[in-house]
Amino acid sequence: MAFDPHAGGTPTLEQVAALAGVSRATVSRVVNGSPKVLPDTVAAVERAIGQLGYVPNRAARALVTRRTDSVALVVPEPDSRVFSDPFFAGILRGVSRTLAPTSSQLVLLIEPSEGDDQRLLRYLRGGHVDGAIIVSHHGRDNVLQELAQLPLPIVFSARPIGVEVPVASVDVDNVAGARTAVEYLLSKGRKRIGSIAGPPDMTAGLDRLAGYQQVVAEAGFAEAVAYGDFTAEGGEQATIQLLDEHPDLDGIFVANDLMATATLRVLSQRGRRVPDDVSVVGFDDSVVATTTTPQLTTVRQPVEKLGSRLAELLLAKIGGADLTSPEIYNTELVVRGSA
Amino acid sequence: MAFDPHAGGTPTLEQVAALAGVSRATVSRVVNGSPKVLPDTVAAVERAIGQLGYVPNRAARALVTRRTDSVALVVPEPDSRVFSDPFFAGILRGVSRTLAPTSSQLVLLIEPSEGDDQRLLRYLRGGHVDGAIIVSHHGRDNVLQELAQLPLPIVFSARPIGVEVPVASVDVDNVAGARTAVEYLLSKGRKRIGSIAGPPDMTAGLDRLAGYQQVVAEAGFAEAVAYGDFTAEGGEQATIQLLDEHPDLDGIFVANDLMATATLRVLSQRGRRVPDDVSVVGFDDSVVATTTTPQLTTVRQPVEKLGSRLAELLLAKIGGADLTSPEIYNTELVVRGSA
DNA sequence: CCCGAGCCGGAAATCGATCACCCGACCGGG
DNA sequence: CCCGGTCGGGTGATCGATTTCCGGCTCGGG
Numbered sequence: 001m002a003f004d005p006h007a008g009g010t011p012t013l014e015q016v017a018a019l020a021g022v023s024r025a026t027v028s029r030v031v032n033g034s035p036k037v038l039p040d041t042v043a044a045v046e047r048a049i050g051q052l053g054y055v056p057n058r059a060a061r062a063l064v065t066r067r068t069d070s071v072a073l074v075v076p077e078p079d080s081r082v083f084s085d086p087f088f089a090g091i092l093r094g095v096s097r098t099l100a101p102t103s104s105q106l107v108l109l110i111e112p113s114e115g116d117d118q119r120l121l122r123y124l125r126g127g128h129v130d131g132a133i134i135v136s137h138h139g140r141d142n143v144l145q146e147l148a149q150l151p152l153p154i155v156f157s158a159r160p161i162g163v164e165v166p167v168a169s170v171d172v173d174n175v176a177g178a179r180t181a182v183e184y185l186l187s188k189g190r191k192r193i194g195s196i197a198g199p200p201d202m203t204a205g206l207d208r209l210a211g212y213q214q215v216v217a218e219a220g221f222a223e224a225v226a227y228g229d230f231t232a233e234g235g236e237q238a239t240i241q242l243l244d245e246h247p248d249l250d251g252i253f254v255a256n257d258l259m260a261t262a263t264l265r266v267l268s269q270r271g272r273r274v275p276d277d278v279s280v281v282g283f284d285d286s287v288v289a290t291t292t293t294p295q296l297t298t299v300r301q302p303v304e305k306l307g308s309r310l311a312e313l314l315l316a317k318i319g320g321a322d323l324t325s326p327e328i329y330n331t332e333l334v335v336r337g338s339a
Numbered sequence: 340m341a342f343d344p345h346a347g348g349t350p351t352l353e354q355v356a357a358l359a360g361v362s363r364a365t366v367s368r369v370v371n372g373s374p375k376v377l378p379d380t381v382a383a384v385e386r387a388i389g390q391l392g393y394v395p396n397r398a399a400r401a402l403v404t405r406r407t408d409s410v411a412l413v414v415p416e417p418d419s420r421v422f423s424d425p426f427f428a429g430i431l432r433g434v435s436r437t438l439a440p441t442s443s444q445l446v447l448l449i450e451p452s453e454g455d456d457q458r459l460l461r462y463l464r465g466g467h468v469d470g471a472i473i474v475s476h477h478g479r480d481n482v483l484q485e486l487a488q489l490p491l492p493i494v495f496s497a498r499p500i501g502v503e504v505p506v507a508s509v510d511v512d513n514v515a516g517a518r519t520a521v522e523y524l525l526s527k528g529r530k531r532i533g534s535i536a537g538p539p540d541m542t543a544g545l546d547r548l549a550g551y552q553q554v555v556a557e558a559g560f561a562e563a564v565a566y567g568d569f570t571a572e573g574g575e576q577a578t579i580q581l582l583d584e585h586p587d588l589d590g591i592f593v594a595n596d597l598m599a600t601a602t603l604r605v606l607s608q609r610g611r612r613v614p615d616d617v618s619v620v621g622f623d624d625s626v627v628a629t630t631t632t633p634q635l636t637t638v639r640q641p642v643e644k645l646g647s648r649l650a651e652l653l654l655a656k657i658g659g660a661d662l663t664s665p666e667i668y669n670t671e672l673v674v675r676g677s678a
Numbered sequence: 679c680c681c682g683a684g685c686c687g688g689a690a691a692t693c694g695a696t697c698a699c700c701c702g703a704c705c706g707g708g
Numbered sequence: 709c710c711c712g713g714t715c716g717g718g719t720g721a722t723c724g725a726t727t728t729c730c731g732g733c734t735c736g737g738g
Contacts, residue, residue, distance in 0.1 A: 010465075010466055012723095012724060012725085013724065013725060013726095014724075014725095022687070022688090023687060023688045023689080024688085024689095024724090024725075024726090025687070025688065025689085025725095025726080025727075026686085026687060026688080027725095028725065028726060028727085029686095029687090029726095031725090032726085036685065036686065037686075037687085038685095038686070038687095041686085041687085053461075053464070055461055055462075055464060055465030055466070056465070056724085056725070057402070057465075057466070057723085057724050057725065058398075058401075058407075058465070058466075058467050059397075059398045059399075059401035059402040059407065059723085059724080059725095060398075060402050060693090060723070060724035060725040060726085061724080061725055061726075062397075062398035062693095062725095063396070063398040063399050063402055063692090063693045063694065063695095063723090063724080063725075063726090064692070064693050064724090064725060064726045064727080065693090065725085065726070066693080068397075068398065070446070073447075083428040083429075083431045083432045083435075084425060084428045084429070084432075084626060086423060089422040089423045089428065090422075090423070092422050092447075093422045093423075096422075096447060096449050100449060100452070105446050105447075105448070105467075106446065106447045107409070107444050107445065107446050107447075108412075108431075108435060108444075108445045108446075108447055109444070110435050110439060113439070122394055123394075125392070125394060126349075126394030126395070126396075126397070127349055127394070127396070127397075128397050128444075232626070232629055232630065258626070258630070261629075261630035262630075264632065265630075265632055265634075268632050287423060287571070287597070287627065288626065288627055288630045290571055290600075291571065291597070291600035291601075291604075291627045291630050291631055292630055292631065292632070293603065293604055293607050293631070293632055295604075351693095351694055351695085352694065352695060352696095353694075353695090361717075361718085362717065362718045362719080363694090363695075363696090363718085363719095364695095364696080364697080364717070364718060364719080365716085365717060365718075366695095367695065367696060367697085368716095368717085370695090371696085375715070375716065375717085376716075376717080377715095377716065377717090380716080380717085395694085395695070396693085396694050396695070398693085398694080398695095399693070399694035399695040399696085399723090400694080400695055400696075401695095401723095402693090402694080402695075402696090402722090402723045402724065402725095403694090403695060403696045403697080403722070403723050404695085404696070404723090405723080
């Protein structure tokens with residue numbers, strides 16, 4: 001037999017009204033904090049609510065108010081690896097921390113399988129949520145563009161690639177962060193600095209590479225770049241390739257920590273000491289930065305802060321604010337053992 | 340001005356009916372896949388739905404069906420560090436993979452602040468979701484007990500501590516997993532095997548410790564245990580303490596990978612080579628297991644599988660199945676460099 | 679003591695989809 | 709030729725909370 005929500009008798013507003021000796025409307029006013037109800041009445045209603053353990057029926061309320069009191073966190077990629085990404089975890093923390101004191105609930109939305117964009121879009125267009133936060137890494141197709149044009153308050157984490165309309169977004173200054181990292185390597189006397197870059201279809205990949213290129217060019221050195229995919233395996237491949245092509249490197253800027261762990265491992269296998277022979281700087285300051293030997297010098301992004309800003313901006317947009325510009329945060333170099 | 344969901348005109352079932360030249364009931368039948376509608380009619384309705392871009396109003400439906408088509412993933416702890424836990428990430432992946440093809444949405448529920456249990460319980464009791472998956476690590480208070488007694492389909496990840504009523508749960512055999520790890524150390528000729536245990540208020544902590552203790556006792560060796568809290572910092576403290584008290588250890592079983600990374604680091608700082616002088620085995624096979632040097636030999640749990648079973652069981656319970664017993668999965672030793 | 683202004687509480691319509699029930703048409707058999 | 713059964717589809721009540729519009733109560737001033 002199926003579960004019956006009526007078991008135990010979910011009390012309705014009507015029953016509360018009866019018990020408190022007032023009308024439904026009055027109970028509604030109390031529940032929604034209307035100022036024009038006598039204190040005594042409020043007390044009576046609240047007592048009744050307490051006695052019955054009344055909880056407003058969200059569906060009924062949503063039906064008339066046309067608000068669902070829930071926002072979506074959208075991951076428009078079937079590649080559910082993002083969950084394992086410490087960056088995503090941080091965002092999630094920030095978002096949920098900001099949403100917690102609110103009446104809004106967080107709904108997780110993932111593109112179930114490759115190319116099933118429409119399901120996502122339909123859901124969002126269906127008015128099931130009051131707004132959405134898009135956490136996208138790749139910009140390989142046009143989903144982002146479609147999302148941006150939805151008649152729904154939306155904010156992006158990271159400036160979306162290939163989206164023409166202005167959108168609200170929250171991000172760190174990846175270029176500046178990368179510059180800091182490479183400049184630090186320079187300040188340590190490194191002359192031959194290479195970089196393991198991220199995929200060119202992610203802004204994080206592009207911008208961090210750009211920062212590296214700028215500094216290296218300004219210093220009058222030559223570039224040495226290999227591309228990874230932000231995973232440990234990809235980082236390993238890229239590091240091997242980079243070292244094979246440029247055996248004389250004495251400094252490496254790796255576009256994220258996970259790949260950097262692989263870089264450290266490959267260097268160690270090749271008998272090159274870190275940081276004595278080669279200095280390594282990562283990006284993210286994720287958990288893995290402290291699991292390596294030596295620990296990783298890396299560029300910290302205020303992930304949790306990003307997440308909470310994302311939520312704040314979305315709530316503001318839902319409230320009617322007209323926000324359509326990016327908000328950029330600073331990074332910070334965390335010096336540990338690897339450089 | 341606040342966002343108006345009516346902008347663009349959300350079509351209702353009524354409008355679809357009008358366009359298709361049928362009644363609301365018929366449209367409803369088509370939408371819900373009733374078999375007793377003529378194919379021609381179905382086609383006409385579907386055409387109208389397509390033209391209007393109709394999406395059923397969830398609130399209205401929920402109001403009458405008394406189902407919300409959403410399930411909660413509950414983290415009854417304000418300590419949002421769980422998000423960074425690769426274990427949690429895996430569970431999340433499994434759950435969302437199973438839920439994706441379903442009409443059910445995933446709602447994330449976190450205890451906003453210490454002691455705010457009531458908010459959670461009220462929400463769950465309020466019929467806002469059809470069921471809940473509880474991902475709890477600690478068993479320090481009685482929230483779990485209260486959750487277990489809620490008139491709502493619920494499944495637990497990991498056998499909850501201190502819950503007297505029988506509940507459905509999914510877990511790995513932590514005792515057996517720990518045994519495998521310690522037996523492997525024995526098979527490598529290790530004689531003085533210590534353990535970094537998890538907190539005693541988590542089943543994972545208790546059971547893994549028990550597995551260690553069993554094997555060590557059976558082999559006639561003495562115990563050497565220090566307690567950590569499953570974080571890298573805690574692992575470092577515990578490792579230092581353990582090594583100070585038992586400098587002659589030649590094998591260490593660490594109750595999770597994160598702490599094991601710290602163990603490796605401390606050993607390296609003390610000039611003890613791994614695995615030559617000391618062998619180390621972790622537990623989880625999380626991402627960090629491959630970021631260390633040497634890479635971590637560890638006990639793999641099928642996390643994603645656990646997550647998807649959690650979701651499957653919950654859907655079954657929502658469907659009326661009467662499940663009140665634990666489901667236990669096996670672990671697997673993954674041999675890498677550290678032992 | 680009476681009257682009016684201001685407030686507060688009640689009745690009823692409404693949101694959009696579901697579902698129990700009912701109706702009409704068409705078929706075949708007696 | 710009539711009647712019952714079947715099948716496709718329509719009608720209207722209903723879910724629970726909000727909200728507008730009013731009616732009536734209260735309280736202060738004259």
